[in-house]
């Protein structure tokens with residue numbers, strides 16, 4: 001099923017025309033309402049009239065997370081305060097949080113794009129859907145919530161927290177769909193086990209997972225343990241929240257709602273726009289946003305964009321999986337290492353729990369990488385030879401994927417801290433030295 | 434005599450052995466013998482206890498990774514040369530041993546042996562005793 005075929009299946013020419021018209025309008029709007037952008041454009045000797053089509057987007061300045069912090073709290077807001085009906089904030093581990101104000105129309109667009117996602121996953125009015133993203137300043141909870149309501153399914157606003165209670169609700173209310181982070185989905189599966197229940201005791205059939213990078217192996221694991229089909233949902237609070245892109249039944253990349261969010265891939269070093277199909281940093285321009293519209297916002301997420309019609313009938317560009325973040329990337333002994341690479345290796349080995357921690361340190365002048373993994377109960381052996389072989393097998397596989405050797409540390413099951421929100425998988429002790 | 438040994442997976446964290454001992458004592462389970470096989474990052478604690486099933490249950494309850502292993506327990510006089518004699522006999526019968534540990538009680542010593550082949554070991558011991 002397709003929620004809005006007019007937009008989701010628009011011909012490429014029509015989409016190009018619509019994006020061009022919307023970009024022109026957006027640039028004029030921010031030029032007159034956001035001094036930050038006016039100053040930048042004037043410094044580049046650029047006026048709104050210079051933007052005649054979406055292809056002129058390369059002339060426009062970029063926006064970074066640091067720009068949002070520097071203009072805290074409302075410096076990049078374009079709409080007058082009287083038009084803002086809601087504010088979300090993303091927590092900053094360093095410096096100011098990012099404040100995003102939404103107008104009534106922004107919220108309508110948000111629940112529209114969320115309804116597109118949910119419909120693509122197969123959610124209908126007959127479903128009972130649990131939203132287990134955090135409710136509050138984080139966009140995940142409320143964003144998904146109003147999408148489910150817009151679609152007309154029954155929403156259970158579970159939020160995060162008491163997991164056993166959540167599982168009882170899933171069972172008793174015959175909840176058929178859930179939105180949460182993939183690490184929370186795994187935590188749910190573990191808790192289900194602990195309660196002596198299995199996937200056959202619950203009725204989940206659809207999972208919308210996002211807000212952190214995850215792998216195909218993680219998907220398989222979640223699907224198997226919870227008995228559902230898992231779909232990727234992508235979004236970021238600076239742009240809107242969840243609903244920026246979504247997987248269809250083909251699951252070959254996530255369709256971007258590009259009538260609202262125009263995507264580009266750039267080389268993070270040179271900032272040049274890259275052709276479709278090449279991997280680089282994802283950049284979004286909010287074509288229709290009123291509250292806090294952004295020009296060419298650098299997401300720091302690394303992925304590729306894919307063109308071409310999809311078997312589902314949608315024409316919108318698809319983005320591949322996020323392979324890492326340009327700022328999550330660890331440089332160890334001169335080699336780029338992404339936590340997601342380690343994760344995919346661990347998830348392929350049944351010997352280990354899907355939990356891990358990378359500890360990076362420096363001994364003398366040499367970087368060291370330790371990978372901590374939990375041995376699954378069923379794979380613990382009294383035979384020291386077998387335990388050492390298990391350790392070596394993982395070390396060998398990591399070496400072939402990462403191109404550097406890692407010291408594997410076998411941990412007791414349950415000993416690595418579980419995250420209920422965004423998984424935290426790296427301890428870099430080099431920063432302190 | 435073949436008996437069940439309780440094996441526990443431990444990270445090398447100070448106090449983890451203590452927690453095993455505490456858990457067992459809280460449930461009135463007596464540790465009759467133990468040994469620890471260690472590497473730089475983890476260890477396998479091997480225990481002979483008074484109540485095997487209960488030990489497994491309470492340790493699993495505390496989230497330890499636990500398994501049971503068949504081992505052979507034998508007794509010999511606690512005096513010079515007694516153990517050497519038995520080991521010689523076992524070697525002569527081509528019983529290979531993965532690991533072993535011993536504990537003495539008054540004038541008798543108890544030896545826990547993990548042979549690669551339990552049946553062969555039992556047969557060899559029967560012939561020594563016989």
Ligand SMILES: [Zn+2]
Pocket residue numbers: 248249250255310311312313314
């Ligand atoms: Zn599709």
